[in-house]
Amino acid sequence: MILEAVMLQVKPGMEKEYESAFIEASTIISSMKGYISHELQRCLEVKGKYLLIVNWETLEDHTVGFRQSKEYLEWKKRLHHFYDPFPVVEHFEMVNLNN
Template sequence: MILEVAILNIKVGLSTEFEISFKKAEKIISSMKGYVSHQLKKCVEQDDKYILLVNWETIEDHEIGFRQSEEYLQWKALLHHFYEPFPTVEHYKLVEEL
């Protein structure tokens, strides 16, 4: 299993709107092949900052299956205009799997 990690810095004052849009967007990602689960967490110390954690069966499920899909275009339209700067996305796996 692969864990996708993205730190999301939202434009100041748009957190509520982002959370509403994310509720729509999470239906998209959760329907994708290889999707396992996700969590969106809001930072306690900094307003307008979140972390998105998504578990995928494989990295290809995220990088190819999701990111090269029609559904990704919907995800992008719902969420990408909230980010400043655009998030860096990293992938992690259990140390035992290395």
Template sequence: MVLEIALLNVRPGQTGAFESAFARAEPIISRVGGYVRHELHKCLEDDHKYALLVWWETLEDHTVGFRGSAGYQEWRSLLHHFYDPFPTVEHFVRVSTP
């Protein structure tokens, strides 16, 4: 399993609109093959920063399957205009389990 972590900086004054748009975008990502689950977290110290965590079966489920889909174009349309700068996205695999 692969964990995608995207650090999102939402333009000041746009957090409410972003959260509403994200709620509309959630079903898009959840329909993609290889999607496992996701969580959106808001930063306590800076309320316009978010961390999006998405679990995928494989890296390619995200980088090829999702990003190459028509759904991704809809996702982009709903969300990408809120970000400044554009998010940092990285992928991780588990190396330790408590």
């Protein structure tokens, strides 16, 4: 499993609108091949800051299957205009701590 983590900064005053748009857009990402789950966390200290976490079966399910799809174009249309600055997407894998 691959964890996609994205720190998002939403433009001031657009937080409620963003959260509503995100809920609607969630149906897009959750329908994609390799999608496992996602959550959006609101920062308590910094207004307009969010953490998006998405679990994918493989890295390619996100970077190719989703990011190169027509569904991603709709995702962008619904959400990307809220961000300033534009977020950096990072991917993580579990570290096996059981030698």
